[in-house]
Amino acid sequence: MDHHSTTFSTSSFSSPSDTLMAAILSHPPRSFSSLISSLSTDHRFIRSRLAFLLLSPPYFSLALARLHSLSLSQKSILLARLLLHYLNLLLLSPCPSHRLRLLDFDAAVLLMAMCDSYSPETSPSPINWHSTIITHLLTSLLSPSGLGSTSWPVVSHYIDTAAKCRRFLHVVSGGITKSDDEMAASSAAVVSLPSVEIGGESAECVVCKEEMELGRDVCELPCKHRFHWSCALKWLGRKNTCPCCRFELPTEDVYGEMGRLWRKLMRMGGG
Known part of the structure; x- marks a missing residue:
């Protein structure tokens, strides 16, 4: 994929996905190549974990039981930590404070797959999540983008997933932005x-x-x-912002960190 083959005018962007695309294209060529490699590697890993769960009924049941044991707020935090993983990848930044242990990572991947495959119009009740996820996964794999030989489908997947962060943050916060709260720096x-x-x-x-x-x-x-x-x-110890310019440092509050990285990507993309 040629980093210089497409020119974007950030002033014409109207959607978060467009701005996110501009943000990742703002990386220098060498960093951009590293980004594509990281996204491809991570995408293969996530797909392999999901395939492992779907092909191993005991482990699928274990991950599903883990989700059932969590409250709604705990499920939201689990999903937020996976979305934070996506944002960190797009920024080529590490995420030491919010790593998921493998069982929670599998549960988060399964939860994301459940969200992606669920359709209120077509999903039966009660839902057989195993068959529902497999059907959705096969449909996406056999789509034109899934059969593509370039890296763009992978990039688009991460951009589309990261674009959900703004709506997700709005829902879990009740419309109150975390930048208005006091959060300690990590x-x-x-x-x-x-x-x-x-x-x-x-x-x-x-x-x-x-x-x-x-x-x-x-x-x-x-x-x-x-x-x-x-x-x-x-x-x-009280705030993660500079007293002079409000520069934001990383925070251990998962929603606050999502908001910080989202704003950073929006600035990079001219949004």
Whole structure:
């Protein structure tokens, strides 16, 4: 797939999928190639896990039992963590704080397949999820996009799935955006912040309004704004945003992290 063969004008985009496509095409050529490779590898893995569940009745029953044991809110969090996985892949970023253990990953993949295959008009009641998912999977595999020899169907699948994040977040939050809430920065993000020495002219820490003395080590955020370490730790223990510019650091709140990555992709795509 040629990264330079298609030119998009972001001003003409009207849908989240279009903006997401623009975002991934904004990656440099080398990063874009890595992205396609990562998406293809992940797609094969997810398909193999779903096929394994469908071909292994005991494991299918185990994953289904895991879903039945969860409350609606727990199912939402499980699905959110899988959607977060998709967003992280599109951004070529790791997801250390929200990884799923294999049983939960299988349950999340099964839940996503159930959502994709369910149709209120055609699905019988009660639903035989095993046959319903197989029918849907075979239909998608035999479709023109499923039979395609290029990487575009895989890219489109990840874009279409990621595009569901905005609607999903709106539903689970009741229309309240997580960016309006206070969420602590993740421990991993805080630990990775560098300590830099104040040089040149002294500056004021906007948190405590006191001077940061020359030669003193202070905390520097990715946006390059600096603060006393004690002030930064106290602030980031409550909020994941820079006190100066509201740059967002990763958070361990799964819905908050989905919102952060969604906004990042929208900015990349000019949305």
